[in-house]
Structure formats: C-alpha cells, structure tokens
Amino acid sequence: MRTTRGTPAAPLLRSAAFRLGALQAALFALTALVLFAVTWWAVRGYAEGQLRNAITDEAGEMAALAPAKIAGEVARQVAATPQGPFYYAYFGADGRLRSGDLPAPAPAPGWVALQVRALARDHDGRSEVLALSRRMGNGDTLVVGRDRRSADALNDLLQGAFLWAGAAAVLLALLGGALAARSYMARMQVVAASAARIVAGDLGARVPRSGRGDEFDLLAEALNAMLARIQGLMEGMRQVSNDIAHDLRTPLAHLRQRLEAATREAGSVDAFRNAVERALADVDGVLATFAALLRIAQIESRQRRAGFAAVDLSALLNTLADDYRPVLEDLGRRFDVVIAPGLRTHGDRALLTQLLVNLIENALRHTPAGTPIALSLGTGSGGPTLSVADSGPGIPPAEHARVLGRFVRLDAARSTPGSGLGLALVAAVADLHGIALAFEDNHPGLRVRLDFPAEDAT
Numbered sequence: 001m002r003t004t005r006g007t008p009a010a011p012l013l014r015s016a017a018f019r020l021g022a023l024q025a026a027l028f029a030l031t032a033l034v035l036f037a038v039t040w041w042a043v044r045g046y047a048e049g050q051l052r053n054a055i056t057d058e059a060g061e062m063a064a065l066a067p068a069k070i071a072g073e074v075a076r077q078v079a080a081t082p083q084g085p086f087y088y089a090y091f092g093a094d095g096r097l098r099s100g101d102l103p104a105p106a107p108a109p110g111w112v113a114l115q116v117r118a119l120a121r122d123h124d125g126r127s128e129v130l131a132l133s134r135r136m137g138n139g140d141t142l143v144v145g146r147d148r149r150s151a152d153a154l155n156d157l158l159q160g161a162f163l164w165a166g167a168a169a170v171l172l173a174l175l176g177g178a179l180a181a182r183s184y185m186a187r188m189q190v191v192a193a194s195a196a197r198i199v200a201g202d203l204g205a206r207v208p209r210s211g212r213g214d215e216f217d218l219l220a221e222a223l224n225a226m227l228a229r230i231q232g233l234m235e236g237m238r239q240v241s242n243d244i245a246h247d248l249r250t251p252l253a254h255l256r257q258r259l260e261a262a263t264r265e266a267g268s269v270d271a272f273r274n275a276v277e278r279a280l281a282d283v284d285g286v287l288a289t290f291a292a293l294l295r296i297a298q299i300e301s302r303q304r305r306a307g308f309a310a311v312d313l314s315a316l317l318n319t320l321a322d323d324y325r326p327v328l329e330d331l332g333r334r335f336d337v338v339i340a341p342g343l344r345t346h347g348d349r350a351l352l353t354q355l356l357v358n359l360i361e362n363a364l365r366h367t368p369a370g371t372p373i374a375l376s377l378g379t380g381s382g383g384p385t386l387s388v389a390d391s392g393p394g395i396p397p398a399e400h401a402r403v404l405g406r407f408v409r410l411d412a413a414r415s416t417p418g419s420g421l422g423l424a425l426v427a428a429v430a431d432l433h434g435i436a437l438a439f440e441d442n443h444p445g446l447r448v449r450l451d452f453p454a455e456d457a458t
Contacts, residue, residue: 025173029166036162043158047151052111055132058086059144067138074142075099086146087116087129093139106141107133114145187216191223203231255282311352313343313384313452317377320356331364334372343377343384345452347433355429358422359388359448367392367445383454391445404437 065073074088078101089100097104102114114129131145190208197205206227207220262275321337328335345352363373367390374389395403404427430437436451 022174024176025170028173029170032162032166032169036158036166039162040155040158043154044151047154051130051146051148051151052132055086055130055144055146058146059132059134059142062088062142062144063134063136067136067140070136070140070142071099085149086144087114087131088145089141089143091141091143095141098140100143102129102131102143102145107131107143109133109135109141116147191219194223198227203227203234251282251286255279255286258282308347309349311345311347311349313345313352313377313386314339314341316349316353317356317375317386320353320360321375324360328364328373332370333364336372336374336376338374338376338378340378340384343379345384345433351429351432355426355450356386356388358426362422363388363390363392363446371445380451383452386450386452387447389442389445389447391442394441394444394446395439397439397441403439 062070062073071090074090077086077088078099082101087100087102089102089104089106090098091104091106092098095104095106097106102116107114110133112131112133114131116127116129127147127149129145129147131143133141133143135141187210194205194207206224209217209220211217258275258278262272262279265271317337317339321335321339325335325337360373360375367373371390371392374387376389377384377386379385404423427437429435430450434453436449438449438451440447440449
C-alpha cells in the first residue's frame with residue numbers, strides 16, 4: 001500500500017505526526033469511555049427513579065381502594081392491559097394469589113425484581129419486572145410492578161450511540177493523523193531534497209517557504225540563514241585558497257630568485273649575509289600574511305566573543321590619538337580629532353584597537369603626503385558612531401564591497417606595501433561586534449563610518 005505522492009505507508013505510520021494523531025485518538029476514546037460511564041450512570045439512575053415513581057404512584061392508587069375492591073380492580077387492570085407495562089398481584093393473608101399476573105409466592109414488603117414470562121420479549125421468553133410489595137392493613141399483600149423495557153431500551157440506545165460515536169471519532173482522529181503525517185512528510189521531503197542538493201555540491205540550494213508563516217517556514221528561514229552562512233564560508237575558503245596561491249607566489253618567487261642569485265653571485269660572507277637577511281625579510285612577510293589569515297579565521301569563528309567586556313571607546317580613541325599625533329606631525333600631516341567623552345561599548349578591547357589601527361594605517365598608507373586625517377567619535381541613533389576620514393583619492397563606490405575581501409588591492413595601491421588583508425580584518429572584527437561598517441564619500445576622499453550597537457543591545 002502506498003499513499004499519495006509516493007509516500008510509503010510504513011514510514012507514514014511511524015511518523016511523529018501519525019503517532020500524535022494515534023495518541024489523540026486514544027485519549028479521545030478514553031475520554032468518551034469516561035463520559036459514557038458518567039452519562040450511563042446518570043441516565044440509568046434517572047430512568048430507575050422515574051420507574052420507581054410510576055410504580056409507587058400506581059401502587060398508591062390501588063392501595064387507596066377498599067380492601068374488598070382491590071382484587072377486582074387488579075383483575076380488571078390485568079385484563080385491560082395484558083403483558084404490561086404494569087404487572088399486578090393481590091395475595092390473601094394466607095399467601096394465596098387471589099388475582100393478578102405476577103408469580104407466587106407473595107414477596108416480602110419492599111422493592112423486588114421478579115422474572116415473568118413474556119411474549120417474545122427476550123430470547124428466553126422472560127422479562128424482568130421491578131415490583132413494589134405492600135402489606136395491607138387486613139394482612140393481604142398488594143404487589144405492583146413494571147417491566148424494564150423502557151429503561152433497557154434507553155440503555156441500549158446510549159450504548160449504541162456512544163459506541164458508534166466513539167468509533168467514528170477514533171477513526172477520524174487516525175485519519176487526521178495520517179493526513180497530517182502525509183503533509184509533514186511532504187514538507188520534510190522538500191527539506192531533505194534541498195539538503196541532498198547541497199550535499200551534491202549545489203551550495204545555492206535553499207529550502208522553499210510556503211508563505212503560511214507556520215513552523216516549517218520558521219525552520220526554512222533558520223536553515224536558509226545557516227546555509228547562506230555556510231555558503232559564504234565555503235566560498236570565502238575557496239577564495240582564500242585561490243588568493244593564497246596567487247598572492248604568496250610572488251614573494252616566494254622573489255625569495256627563490258634571491259637565494260639562487262646568492263648561490264651564483266655572492267663571493268663573500270657579507271654578500272651571503274645580505275642575501276640571507278633579504279630572504280628572512282621575505283619569509284617574515286609570508287609568515288605575517290599567514291598570521292593575519294589565521295587571526296581573521298579566528299575572529300570569523302567567533303571564538304573571541306567569550307572575552308567580551310565593557311570598553312570605554314572614548315578612552316581608547318584618546319590613547320590612539322595620542323600615539324598617532326606625533327607620527328602625523330612628523331609626516332607634516334594635520335590630525336583632526338573630535339572625541340565625545342564617556343561613550344562605551346561591549347566587546348574585545350584588543351580587537352577593537354586592531355580595527356582602529358588598521359583604519360588609521362590604511363588612511364596613512366593610501367593617501368598622498370600632506371593629506372589630513374580626521375578621527376571623530378559621537379553619539380548616533382542607536383549607539384556610538386565613529387569615523388575615520390581623509391582627503392585622498394578614495395575608493396570607487398563599485399569597489400566598496402570588494403575591498404573588504406582578503407588579498408584585494410586596488411590598482412592604485414599596488415605600489416604600496418601590504419598584503420590586502422587590513423580591511424578584511426576590519427570587516428571581520430566589525431561583524432563579530434555587530435558594528436555596521438560603511439564607506440562614504442568625503443568630498444574628496446574616503447570616510448569610513450562605524451555604527452556601534454547600544455551597549456545594552458549586545
């Protein structure tokens with residue numbers, strides 16, 4: 001047996017949705033059973049009470065007659081309505097049946113259940129009668145009874161109604177569980193199909209949303225965000241591999257050429273020493289590049305968030321400004337610093353320092369001599385806002401996103417030293433701290449704006 005959409009019946013029955021439906025069916029059946037028991041006892045008691053009231057009233061009317069007339073009235077009632085619903089018997093003081101259709105002997109006073117013969121009333125030809133026996137003042141005994149046909153019919157009706165209603169409810173619950181399970185499995189198969197495409201190498205695959213805003217759409221949003229993150233990391237790793245192969249080839253080639261030239265041309269110890277020192281410088285540059293890459297990878301893995309603490313941004317920038325002011329004065333540059341006091345954030349002080357140092361060094365390295373640099377810190381709409389601005393050539397708007405990648409160097413920066421990892425580290429630190437990083441036109445030059453989150457929002 002197979003359900004629609006090719007879903008096998010066995011997995012459908014083993015699904016959590018179907019088990020939930022089965023559990024609901026079992027709980028409903030138990031609830032229906034308890035409800036039936038309570039209703040049955042209540043209705044049975046009510047019917048029994050009504051039956052006893054009718055018998056008591058009839059016996060009272062009979063007992064109100066003169067003793068000499070009771071036997072005749074009993075005979076008349078039996079002749080008028082044979083086979084019930086009322087049954088009568090009048091016994092003399094000697095215990096002999098004087099009239100009526102109830103069997104002898106005379107029962108003791110009170111309520112009693114009697115078996116009487118009936119015409120095809122039951123399979124065994126007998127019917128149960130509830131009777132009230134009363135001792136008269138002259139020693140005679142009056143017995144008035146009524147069969148239980150109405151109470152038994154009501155009992156059978158209740159049993160049948162609850163049985164069919166319970167069975168129908170259980171079947172509907174199981175059917176609902178099966179339908180829900182099929183729907184859930186269909187949605188899960190969509191998720192599994194997307195995962196299979198990703199495993200097969202299609203990193204752009206995403207889990208489709210139904211648009212209903214249900215839990216599956218929430219799951220799809222979470223999975224798609226995770227997949228986008230994984231895709232970005234995979235593409236970044238692939239790009240890093242390509243960039244390492246491309247950008248480190250040049251310094252390694254220079255290193256080989258210098259060592260080879262030293263073996264051919266150096267004729268003295270000093271010449272060999274100079275060649276080795278230049279080779280060591282090249283090796284140090286390569287090691288520095290790898291150290292920067294490892295630092296970026298560590299930041300992007302978010303391992304540094306455990307060390308976050310309150311950071312006084314104003315004090316941090318004042319310290320950096322004091323450190324760089326003599327450097328810019330020696331270079332004949334103006335250093336404009338405006339720092340609002342008392343501004344704080346939550347983060348890693350060492351990483352934030354590295355971010356700011358990279359931005360200031362980037363402005364120094366890629367602007368002409370004499371170009372002023374401005375550093376400012378103020379209060380934005382959500383938290384502190386920091387900017388590093390210069391009046392240099394700037395970065396074309398089309399290149400703003402690209403320069404944040406690893407080993408990216410614009411044509412104008414090819415002649416300056418560096419590995420193209422400075423802004424990549426800035427972007428990684430900003431992302432770790434939830435800082436909005438933006439490049440703006442400074443008319444002329446470049447303004448790098450950092451919008452920090454509020455301290456209580458981190």
